[in-house]
Every structure is written in structure tokens, then in C-alpha cells.
Amino acid sequence: MTITLDPGHGQFKNPGVLAGYYEGTRVFMLAYELKKELEKYEDVTVRVTREKLEDDPSLTTRGKSAGKNGSTLFISLHTNAASNPTAHGVSVFCSVKRPGSEELGCLLGEAVVKTMKKHTDITYLRGVMTRTQSGDGGVIEDYYGVIRNSVKYDCVKYSYIIEHGFHTNETECAYMYGDGSLSEIARAEADVIGGYFGLKKKKDPDPGYVEYTVKPGDTLIGIARKYGTTYKILAEYNGIKDPDLIHTGQIIKIPCPAEINVGDVVRLREGVYTYFPGGKKFSSWVKDYDYVVSKTADNSGGPVYRGGARCVLLGAKVDRKSGEHGSPINSWASLEYIEKVYYENKQER
Ligand SMILES: [Zn+2]
Structure with a gap:
């Protein structure tokens, strides 16, 4: 299934009660946390209406993009605002054109409340509602542009706005601005979506x-x-x-070996593939040597995954008898197929 996430507003829109909080920035980060969680499921494609933090497409463009990319589910992510600083709680808006979609809306709202309430104490579900207006010829339609435009497409069966508490409330703003809050909410929301649609987690x-x-x-x-x-x-x-x-x-x-670092000497186990798992088997002479690990992370510092497995780059080969270092092999091997080896008296050589 395809899911469109719509982080509301633009980068510096809607400052919160805490200095530095902007709804448009924080919900952008939430969208990408949620995307990451949803992509842990098989056969899920996630689109986000803002590719860059600076992006601020129109409400019509946001809503319509969900239909154009064939999404079943559209969620517009927000934090709420009110002139009264005590106003708080979570709201979910559903589409008047999608009767029956309130059930998932309610589950999402409850999951967000449960997550936030652990930290804020005050958060509650204000409601799972529809808000309507009278359109052309007096036809009842959704009040919110993103919902109204998304449900113009039949494929979009579920369309929501979720207000994750109020950024005008100090307690809720502090939570939404805190470390780890967005990933916690994203996990809770992804759990609900995965369960509701019976999605299978990837291996x-x-x-x-x-x-x-x-x-x-x-x-x-x-x-x-x-x-x-x-x-x-x-x-x-x-x-x-x-x-x-x-x-x-x-x-x-x-x-697997607990930890392999750059500079460790490793030995290749049976069944190891060259370059990346699923590639060619290492030829037998390669296994006559040990190797110095020359890279364990990509340029961003993250672990390297190739062919779906965590890999390290093998550097110089090491003669098992003499311990002498030879020319580098420069080939990737998956972590589970290598073991760390130790050379005694290595310093003396
Ligand atoms: Zn908003």
C-alpha cells in the first residue's frame, strides 16, 4: 500500500510557546520518523508532501498528491494552537466523505494520547471528528483543504489530520520538543497502521x-x-x-561476532559471499588469508548495509603464518560470515 504523510505548514510557521519550536519544522521531523517506521513493513511505499524542510506546498497540492500517487491512507501531521494557553489534548479530523474511517482515526488518536500522556499527564483525546462546510450547490464537504482535496480520489480510503497536542501549551510543547518524543510517537502510530491493515514486518x-x-x-x-x-x-x-x-x-x-572495528583482523567463515551477500562466493584462495578491516561505516558514520546485510570492507590480507600484511582485497563481506581473530605477539613482528 502507498501512504502519504503531510507535515503541515513550512519551516518557520507557527512558533510554539517554547523558544525555537516551530510546528512546521517539528512535524516535518515527525513525518520522516513515521516514514522510517512504516518502511519497516513489507510492501509499503511512503510519500511525504514536503521533500525539503523549506518546502511549503499549497493545501490543494498536498491533498491531491495523495490521490495522484495512489495512496490508500493520507495523514496530515500537526500540532495545535489556541489563544488560551491552557488548551491541550489531541484531535483527529476524518473525512465526511469516508464514513467508517473514524475507527482508524480513533485508534491513531488513542495511540498518540497514550504516548504523550506518559510524559505530560494532561493529554487526552479531545475528539475524533469531521468538520464540514457547504460547498458548490450546498453540497456538504470537508472544511479542511488537505482532507477535501485528498478524498477527491477514490483510492484515498482514509484521510486524517492529527493534531499532536498544542504547541501553545507549555507542557505539550515541551513534550513535542523533547528528545525522542517524535520517534516514540512515530512508533506508536506505525504500530496502529501496521495492525489495522495487517501489514507484515520485513525480516x-x-x-x-x-x-x-x-x-x-x-x-x-x-x-x-x-x-x-x-x-x-x-x-x-x-x-x-x-x-x-x-x-x-x-x-x-x-x-555473529559482537563487534568488528576498523583495524581488527578477521577470518572468513564458510559460505561467505564476495562484494555483498547474494553475490559470488569468495574463491577458495581468498580464505587462506586473514584480513584487516578497513571500513565499518559509510561516510555518514552509519553501518554499511549491502544486499540487506550489514557489511564491512576487507583491507590488507594477513599471512596466517608470518602475520605479514599484504596487498588489500577491498571487498565487502557480511558481518555474520566473518570472525575476529587475534594474533599473539602481534606487536613483536
Ligand atoms: Zn497545523
């Missing part, structure tokens, strides 16, 4: 282990040796009480 690209299927004649010690670990580690990791009792077809999980 974790970095499960922390690799699976081995026991073949006839295998022993736990033999498997451990193959992967450069010990049978005790494997027995504990897999909850095996008697290491002598494993059976053909049993899945043994081989844990």
Missing part, C-alpha cells in the same frame, strides 16, 4: 546470527570449528543441553 536485515542445517555425521564441535567458535558457545546460544545430541536437519544458529 530484520541483521538478525545477529547465521543458520546452519545439521548434516548426517555432523558434530557440534565440528560445526563450531567450521565457524571459528566453540561448541560451548553454540550449545548455550541454541539452548542445547547435551552437545552430543544434535540431529540431522536441526537448525543451529551461529552467533
Whole structure:
């Protein structure tokens, strides 16, 4: 399914009661947190009406973009304002043209309230409502432009505005401006959406282990040796009480090394692929050597993922007998297929 998120207003629109808070900036950040959470589900495409923080498209453009990109769900994200500084709480607006959509609106509103209330104490659900006006020829239509324009398209079955508390209220503004609040709200909202539409979470690209299927004649010690670990580690990791009792077809999980840093020397395990997982198998001579890890992060400092698995870049090869460093290999290998090795008396060489 496709989902359009609409962070309201522009960058410096609608300052809050706390210095530096702008609704247009904060809800922009919320939209991208929510996008990240929603993209953890399979077959979900998320569009955001503002690509850049400075963007401030018209209400018509925002609403219509949801229909044009084939969205089922449209959510316009806001924080509320009132001249009375004590006004507080969460509001959800639904479309008068989409009877039945109040149910999801209510679930979203309740999830936001539950999240905020843990920190603010005061937040409550003000209402899940429709607000209407009389359009051409007296036809009742949605009052809010973003909702009105989105439901001009049949594909948009659910269209909402969510007001995440009031930025004119000190307590709620402080929460919305706080560290971690936006990711917390995004997770709560994504949970509701995932549950409502029965979405399936994607498989974790970095499960922390690799699976081995026991073949006839295998022993736990033999498997451990193959992967450069010990049978005790494997027995504990897999909850095996008697290491002598494993059976053909049993899945043994081989844990990934806890941490690999630049400069560590690593050995390649069985089954490792070259360049990225799913690529070609490393040729056998490559495995005669150990390697110095030359890169564990991308240029932004984040871990490197290739082919859906966390990877490190292998640098200089290390002769296992002499410990001498040779020419670099410069190939990516996935973390779960490498093990860290230590050279004794490394300093003396
Ligand atoms: Zn707003």
C-alpha cells in the first residue's frame, strides 16, 4: 500500500510557546520518523508532501498528491494552537466523505494520547471528528483543504489530520520538543497502521546470527570449528543441553561476532559471499588469508548495509603464518560470515 504523510505548514510557521519550536519544522521531523517506521513493513511505499524542510506546498497540492500517487491512507501531521494557553489534548479530523474511517482515526488518536500522556499527564483525546462546510450547490464537504482535496480520489480510503497536542501549551510543547518524543510517537502510530491493515514486518536485515542445517555425521564441535567458535558457545546460544545430541536437519544458529572495528583482523567463515551477500562466493584462495578491516561505516558514520546485510570492507590480507600484511582485497563481506581473530605477539613482528 502507498501512504502519504503531510507535515503541515513550512519551516518557520507557527512558533510554539517554547523558544525555537516551530510546528512546521517539528512535524516535518515527525513525518520522516513515521516514514522510517512504516518502511519497516513489507510492501509499503511512503510519500511525504514536503521533500525539503523549506518546502511549503499549497493545501490543494498536498491533498491531491495523495490521490495522484495512489495512496490508500493520507495523514496530515500537526500540532495545535489556541489563544488560551491552557488548551491541550489531541484531535483527529476524518473525512465526511469516508464514513467508517473514524475507527482508524480513533485508534491513531488513542495511540498518540497514550504516548504523550506518559510524559505530560494532561493529554487526552479531545475528539475524533469531521468538520464540514457547504460547498458548490450546498453540497456538504470537508472544511479542511488537505482532507477535501485528498478524498477527491477514490483510492484515498482514509484521510486524517492529527493534531499532536498544542504547541501553545507549555507542557505539550515541551513534550513535542523533547528528545525522542517524535520517534516514540512515530512508533506508536506505525504500530496502529501496521495492525489495522495487517501489514507484515520485513525480516530484520541483521538478525545477529547465521543458520546452519545439521548434516548426517555432523558434530557440534565440528560445526563450531567450521565457524571459528566453540561448541560451548553454540550449545548455550541454541539452548542445547547435551552437545552430543544434535540431529540431522536441526537448525543451529551461529552467533555473529559482537563487534568488528576498523583495524581488527578477521577470518572468513564458510559460505561467505564476495562484494555483498547474494553475490559470488569468495574463491577458495581468498580464505587462506586473514584480513584487516578497513571500513565499518559509510561516510555518514552509519553501518554499511549491502544486499540487506550489514557489511564491512576487507583491507590488507594477513599471512596466517608470518602475520605479514599484504596487498588489500577491498571487498565487502557480511558481518555474520566473518570472525575476529587475534594474533599473539602481534606487536613483536
Ligand atoms: Zn497545523
